[in-house]
Amino acid sequence: xxxxxxxxxxxxxxxxxxxxxxxxxxxxxxxxxxxxxxxxxxxxxxxxxxxxxxxxxxxxxxxxxxxxxxxxxxxxxxxxxxxxxxxxxxxxxxxxxxxxxxxxxxxxxxxxxxxxxxxxxxxxxxxxxxxxxxxxxxxxxxxxxxxxxxxxxxxxxxxxxxxxxxxxxxxxxxxxxxxxxxxxxxxxxxxxxxxxxxxxxxxxxxxxxxxxxxxxxxxxxxxxxxxxxxxxxxxxxxxxxxxxxxxxxxxxxxxxxxxxxxxxxxxxxxxxxxxxxxxxxxxxxxxxxxxxxxxxxxxxxxxxxxxxxxxxxxxxxxxxxxxxxxxxxxxxxxxxxxxxxxxxxxxxxxxxxxxxxxxxxxxxxxxxxxxxxxxxxxxxxxxxxxxxxxxxxxxxxxxxxxxxxxxxxxxxxxxxxxxxxxxxxxxxxxxxxxxxxxxxxxxxxxxxxxxxxxxxxxxxxxxxxxxxxxxxxxxxxxxxxxxxxxxxxxxxxxxxxx
Amino acid sequence: xxxxxxxxxxxxxxxxxxxxxxxxxxxxxxxxxxxxxxxxxxxxxxxxxxxxxxxxxxxxxxxxxxxxxxxxxxxxxxxxxxxxxxxxxxxxxxxxxxxxxxxxxxxxxxxxxxxxxxxxxxxxxxxxxxxxxxxxxxxxxxxxxxxxxxxxxxxxxxxxxxxxxxxxxxxxxxxxxxxxxxxxxxxxxxxxxxxxxxxxxxxxxxxxxxxxxxxxxxxxxxxxxxxxxxxxxxxxxxxxxxxxxxxxxxxxxxxxxxxxxxxxxxxxxxxxxxxxxxxxxxxxxxxxxxxxxxxxxxxxxxxxxxxxxxxxxxxxxxxxxxxxxxxxxxxxxxxxxxxxxxxxxxxxxxxxxxxxxxxxxxxxxxxxxxxxxxxxxxxxxxxxxxxxxxxxx
Numbered sequence: 001x002x003x004x005x006x007x008x009x010x011x012x013x014x015x016x017x018x019x020x021x022x023x024x025x026x027x028x029x030x031x032x033x034x035x036x037x038x039x040x041x042x043x044x045x046x047x048x049x050x051x052x053x054x055x056x057x058x059x060x061x062x063x064x065x066x067x068x069x070x071x072x073x074x075x076x077x078x079x080x081x082x083x084x085x086x087x088x089x090x091x092x093x094x095x096x097x098x099x100x101x102x103x104x105x106x107x108x109x110x111x112x113x114x115x116x117x118x119x120x121x122x123x124x125x126x127x128x129x130x131x132x133x134x135x136x137x138x139x140x141x142x143x144x145x146x147x148x149x150x151x152x153x154x155x156x157x158x159x160x161x162x163x164x165x166x167x168x169x170x171x172x173x174x175x176x177x178x179x180x181x182x183x184x185x186x187x188x189x190x191x192x193x194x195x196x197x198x199x200x201x202x203x204x205x206x207x208x209x210x211x212x213x214x215x216x217x218x219x220x221x222x223x224x225x226x227x228x229x230x231x232x233x234x235x236x237x238x239x240x241x242x243x244x245x246x247x248x249x250x251x252x253x254x255x256x257x258x259x260x261x262x263x264x265x266x267x268x269x270x271x272x273x274x275x276x277x278x279x280x281x282x283x284x285x286x287x288x289x290x291x292x293x294x295x296x297x298x299x300x301x302x303x304x305x306x307x308x309x310x311x312x313x314x315x316x317x318x319x320x321x322x323x324x325x326x327x328x329x330x331x332x333x334x335x336x337x338x339x340x341x342x343x344x345x346x347x348x349x350x351x352x353x354x355x356x357x358x359x360x361x362x363x364x365x366x367x368x369x370x371x372x373x374x375x376x377x378x379x380x381x382x383x384x385x386x387x388x389x390x391x392x393x394x395x396x397x398x399x400x401x402x403x404x405x406x407x408x409x410x411x412x413x414x415x416x417x418x419x420x421x422x423x424x425x426x427x428x429x430x431x432x433x434x435x436x437x438x439x440x441x442x443x444x445x446x447x448x449x450x451x452x453x454x455x456x457x458x459x460x461x462x463x464x465x466x467x468x469x470x471x472x473x474x475x476x477x478x479x480x481x482x483x484x485x486x487x488x489x490x491x492x493x494x495x496x497x498x
Numbered sequence: 499x500x501x502x503x504x505x506x507x508x509x510x511x512x513x514x515x516x517x518x519x520x521x522x523x524x525x526x527x528x529x530x531x532x533x534x535x536x537x538x539x540x541x542x543x544x545x546x547x548x549x550x551x552x553x554x555x556x557x558x559x560x561x562x563x564x565x566x567x568x569x570x571x572x573x574x575x576x577x578x579x580x581x582x583x584x585x586x587x588x589x590x591x592x593x594x595x596x597x598x599x600x601x602x603x604x605x606x607x608x609x610x611x612x613x614x615x616x617x618x619x620x621x622x623x624x625x626x627x628x629x630x631x632x633x634x635x636x637x638x639x640x641x642x643x644x645x646x647x648x649x650x651x652x653x654x655x656x657x658x659x660x661x662x663x664x665x666x667x668x669x670x671x672x673x674x675x676x677x678x679x680x681x682x683x684x685x686x687x688x689x690x691x692x693x694x695x696x697x698x699x700x701x702x703x704x705x706x707x708x709x710x711x712x713x714x715x716x717x718x719x720x721x722x723x724x725x726x727x728x729x730x731x732x733x734x735x736x737x738x739x740x741x742x743x744x745x746x747x748x749x750x751x752x753x754x755x756x757x758x759x760x761x762x763x764x765x766x767x768x769x770x771x772x773x774x775x776x777x778x779x780x781x782x783x784x785x786x787x788x789x790x791x792x793x794x795x796x797x798x799x800x801x802x803x804x805x806x807x808x809x810x811x812x813x814x815x816x817x818x819x820x821x822x823x824x825x826x827x828x829x830x831x832x833x834x835x836x837x838x839x840x841x842x843x844x845x846x847x848x849x850x851x852x853x854x855x856x857x858x859x860x861x862x863x864x865x866x867x868x869x870x871x872x873x874x875x876x877x878x879x880x881x882x883x884x885x886x887x888x889x890x891x
Contacts, residue, residue: 010585013794034848035580046796053584411804 602761
C-alpha cells in the first residue's frame with residue numbers, strides 16, 4: 001500500500017488559527033467513506049464536525065482528544081483504496097448520523113441531509129451517539145503516536161507545560177476559547193496581565209460590572225509567583241444554548257478534561273466555565289422558578305402492596321423481558337390520576353392567554369446522565385400498559401445514560417417525574433420543567449414505622465412531593481392528583497375502579 | 499391589558515408590550531392568517547382564491563421537476579458545507595430549508611426577467627441555469643462569480659446586506675424608462691432577493707422608496723428565515739414584514755416559503771403585476787434557516803433546538819414528495835433516480851472544487867477593466883516580475 005492520505009486541520013471559520021479535538025468518531029482500522037464524520041472539533045466560534053475528504057481505512061489518528069491543533073497540521077491519516085485521490089463518491093450515511101438529524105431527509109432512504117448533518121445539529125441536536133470514545137482514545141494511545149500526546153498519562157505530563165505555553169496568547173484577548181471565557185478587561189489591562197503573567201480568567205474584577213482593573217492585575221501578580229499563572233482550560237464551553245434542559249452540547253465535558261482543561265485551583269478557589277447542559281439547566285430552572293408560581297405538597301405513602309405486586313409480576317413470564325421498577329408503577333399511577341385531574345397535564349400559554357390541556361401524557365423522566373440532567377419523554381404514556389411503561393422506562397434510561405437521547409425526545413413534555421429516591425433521599429421540592437404544570441418527586445422507598453389499624457407496624461413507605469404551577473392548578477386539584485397517585489400506590493387494586 | 503374606560507397615556511417606554519406588538523410574528527411557527535399556501539406540510543394540495551389559479555397548470559410532471567430542483571440544490575448545498583469542513587472552501591452559506599422559497603421564485607421568472615440575488619440564492623442560480631460549480635469560486639476565494647450576469651439574467655452575488663435592492667431598483671427603473679413594461683410579449687421585470695435581516699438596512703428602505711416613487715417593475719422577494727445571523731425577527735420589526743409594503747404604497751404578500759407551489763404562484767403573480775406596470779410588489783416568503791448562517795456560525799449559541807424540530811415538520815421537500823406519492827402515484831423509482839442524480843451532481847461538484855487551480859497573480863489586474871490603462875499595465879508587469887523573482891529562490 002502506498003502512503004496514506006493526510007487530512008489537515010481546516011480553517012472552518014474564516015481566519016481561525018487553531019482548534020481543539022473534542023472527540024474522534026473513528027478509530028484506526030475503521031473503514032470511512034467520503035463525508036463520513038471523523039471528528040468533532042471545537043474552535044473559538046463553534047463545535048463542528050469534520051467530514052472525511054477521503055474514502056478508505058483509518059490508518060492513524062494524529063491528534064488526541066483535548067489537544068489544540070494548529071490549522072494546517074495533520075490530524076488523521078487515511079489509507080485510500082488506491083492510495084491516490086479518492087473516488088469522490090459522496091456517501092451520506094455516516095454511522096453516527098443515522099440517528100437524530102433527519103432534517104434534510106429527502107426521500108424514503110433519507111440520504112440527502114444526513115450527508116453532513118450540520119443543519120440538524122443546532123442546540124440539543126448537537127449530541128450524537130459517540131462511537132466508543134474512550135475505546136478509540138485508548139486504541140491510539142498504545143501504539144506509535146509518539147509526537148502527539150498519548151493517553152492520559154502523557155497528557156498529565158504535558159498538560160501544565162503546554163497550558164502555560166498557550167496562556168499568554170489566550171490572555172492576549174484573542175478569542176481562543178468561547179466568548180464566555182474572555183475576561184472582562186480592557187486591552188491595556190490585558191496587555192499588563194500578559195506582561196505580568198497573570199491569568200485574567202482567574203480574577204474576579206473589582207471594577208464596575210465586574211471589569212478587571214489594573215489594580216486587580218497588580219494585586220494578583222504580587223500574590224502569585226510569576227510562573228504560576230493558571231492557564232485554565234483552553235477547552236471551551238460547547239456553546240451556550242439557551243433554555244430547556246433539552247438543549248445540550250454534550251461532548252466537551254468528559255474528553256476535554258484530560259489534556260488542556262482541568263482548571264487549576266487558584267487561592268483555594270476553582271473556577272469552571274458554565275456550559276452545555278449545566279447552562280441549559282440553569283436557564284430552564286431560572287425561567288421556571290421565576291415565571292410559574294410553585295406550590296409543593298407532600299404525601300407519605302405505604303407502598304407495601306405495590307411492592308408485593310411488583311414481586312409477583314416480576315416472577316411472571318409476561319414481565320420476564322423488562323425490568324419492573326417501582327418507578328413504572330408511579331408512572332402508571334400518574335397517568336391514571338392525570339386523567340381524573342386534567343389540569344396537571346396542561347400548560348399555561350401566556351402569549352395566547354390560554355390554558356392548553358393535553359389529551360395525552362407526554363411523561364418526562366428526569367435522568368442523571370454523564371452530560372448532566374436530561375428529561376427525556378415517554379410519548380403518549382397514558383396509552384401504555386404497565387409492561388409498556390416498564391419497557392419504555394428501561395429503553396429511555398439506557399438511551400439517556402449512553403448519551404444517545406434524540407433531541408426530539410427531549411421536547412414536548414407535559415408532566416414530569418423525578419426519581420430522587422435513587423439517591424437515597426426522602427423527598428424534595430422539585431422545580432417544574434418549563435412549560436409544564438406539575439412535577440412529581442418520588443423519594444426513597446424504605447421500611448418505616450407506620451400505623452395500621454391503630455397498631456404500630458413496619459411497612460414499606462415512600463414520600464411523594466408534587467410541585468405544581470398555581471396559575472392553572474389550584475390546591476384542590478393538586479391535592480386530588482397527589483392523593484390519587486398515593487391511593488393507587490397504596491392499594492394498586494383500586495386501579496380496577498378507575 | 500388596559501381597560502378602554504380607564505385608559506390614560508402611559509409612559510412611552512412601557513407602552514405596548516412585546517406580546518401585543520408581536521402577536522402573529524416570530525414565535526408562532528405559523529405564518530399567521532394571511533399566509534398563502536397551496537401545499538400543506540402534510541402534502542395536501544389546497545386552494546387559494548387569490549393565487550391558486552397561478553399554479554393551476556402545475557401537474558405531476560411540473561411538480562416532479564420542482565422536486566428534482568429542490569433535491570439537487572439541497573444536495574449541492576450539503577456538499578458545499580462538507581467541502582468547507584474539509585478545507586476546500588473558505589466559507590459556505592447554507593440554504594438548507596429555503597429550497598422551496600428559492601425554487602418557487604426562480605421557476606416563476608421568465609428568461610427575460612432580471613434577478614439580483616444576495617449570497618444564499620444557490621437555488622435561484624440553479625433555476626437560472628447556472629451550473630453549481632460556477633458558485634464555487636466565490637466561496638473558494640478564487641473569483642467573484644464566474645457566470646455572465648447579463649446572459650444568465652442573474653446578477654453576481656452581493657455580500658453587502660441589502661445593497662442589491664438599490665441595484666435592482668435602479669435596473670427596474672431602467673426597464674421602465676426603456677419601455678419594457680407593458681402588455682407586450684417582451685415585457686420584463688426585476689426580482690430582488692434579500693433576507694429578513696436586510697429589511698433593517700437603509701439600502702432596502704431606499705430601494706422601496708425609489709421603486710414606489712418610480713413605479714419600478716421590481717419584485718422585492720424577502721426570504722424571512724427568522725434569523726438575521728443571531729438576531730431573531732422580533733427584535734427587528736413591530737409588524738410582520740409583508741405589512742411594511744403598505745407604508746411604501748405597494749402590495750405585500752406573505753407566502754409559505756416552504757411551499758414551492760405557493761412561492762411559484764405568488765411570484766408569478768407579482769412578476770406579472772410588475773411587467774404590466776403595477777409594480778413594485780413585496781413578497782415575504784415565510785421560511786426557516788435550518789442550518790447555520792454560514793459555516794462560521796454556531797446557531798446553538800442563540801436558538802433552541804425545539805424551534806428547529808418544529809420546522810423540520812414543515813420541510814419543503816418532504817411535502818412535495820408526499821404529494822407526488824399520494825396524489826400522483828409517483829413510485830419509488832423516481833425518487834431513487836433523483837437521488838442518484840443528486841449524488842452524481844455532488845460528486846461532480848466535489849471533483850471540480852478539489853481540482854480548481856489557484857488564480858495567477860495577474861488575475862487581480864486582468865479582470866478589472868475591459869482594457870488596461872497604461873498605469874495598470876505597468877503595475878501588472880512590475881508585479882509579475884516581482885513574483886517571478888521568487889522562482890527558484
